[in-house]
Amino acid sequence: MDGPSGTGKSTVSRRLAVACDAAYLDTGAMYRALTLAVLRAGLDGEAPGSTEVALDAVAAVRSVTDPRAPALLLGDEDVEPEIRGPQVTRAVSAVSALAEVRAALVERQRQLIATAVDESGGIVVEGRDIGSVVVPDAPLKVYLTASDEIRAARRAAQDRKAGRDSDPGTVLADVRRRDRLDSTRKVSPLHAASDALVLDTDGLSVDAVLERLLELVAERG
Numbered sequence: 001m002d003g004p005s006g007t008g009k010s011t012v013s014r015r016l017a018v019a020c021d022a023a024y025l026d027t028g029a030m031y032r033a034l035t036l037a038v039l040r041a042g043l044d045g046e047a048p049g050s051t052e053v054a055l056d057a058v059a060a061v062r063s064v065t066d067p068r069a070p071a072l073l074l075g076d077e078d079v080e081p082e083i084r085g086p087q088v089t090r091a092v093s094a095v096s097a098l099a100e101v102r103a104a105l106v107e108r109q110r111q112l113i114a115t116a117v118d119e120s121g122g123i124v125v126e127g128r129d130i131g132s133v134v135v136p137d138a139p140l141k142v143y144l145t146a147s148d149e150i151r152a153a154r155r156a157a158q159d160r161k162a163g164r165d166s167d168p169g170t171v172l173a174d175v176r177r178r179d180r181l182d183s184t185r186k187v188s189p190l191h192a193a194s195d196a197l198v199l200d201t202d203g204l205s206v207d208a209v210l211e212r213l214l215e216l217v218a219e220r221g
């Protein structure tokens with residue numbers, strides 16, 4: 001499941017995993033955890049030294065792939081909800097554009113995915129480059145889209161629900177800024193894999209998206 005932020009990717013990916021009795025991996029949370037480590041070192045993703053700090057953190061990132069209780073640990077520390085806060089959100093695109101960091105994290109993701117498939121029989125993986133880079137032979141690739149305004153409204157609602165301050169104008173600007181950075185970076189830019197099914201979620205409820213996804217899963221056997 002790929003696509004920009006605010007498309008409902010996380011919600012539908014988790015629910016799809018539960019419905020299919022599969023594991024679930026949020027790769028965005030992994031980039032966010034690396035970003036937190038970089039910020040804690042007093043860096044920002046662009047400053048020299050950011051790559052080294054982020055690479056050290058790759059070894060410490062642990063993803064719990066149970067869709068009913070997903071979690072992201074840095075060492076033994078549960079770093080939710082800190083990784084969802086504005087500082088991490090501002091810096092994450094810079095960290096995720098670091099080529100060596102991506103290479104190391106993608107390797108980690110592939111190992112996790114292989115283990116989860118062995119243990120659970122399947123996995124729903126969400127991110128920006130899953131169909132295009134991480135798992136190019138995935139049996140089903142979906143790219144979720146929605147208009148900027150709808151995505152910003154969803155993000156703002158999510159922030160408010162989590163008790164974070166949220167100004168719709170600022171969220172819209174942030175959504176656009178991250179889209180631009182994520183889709184223009186040199187390494188693994190955000191784009192739909194050529195064999196991905198593109199699903200526009202404007203005007204679709206989470207239930208409707210999930211229903212469509214379950215049909216697609218059933219079609220692939």
Ligand code: C5P
Nearest residue numbers: 005027028029031092093096127128129
């Ligand atoms: O999905 P989420 O909004 O939490 O992702 C945070 C950021 O992590 C994205 O804006 C993008 O910069 C980066 N990311 C990525 N590749 C992925 C997942 C996320 O570059 N597979």
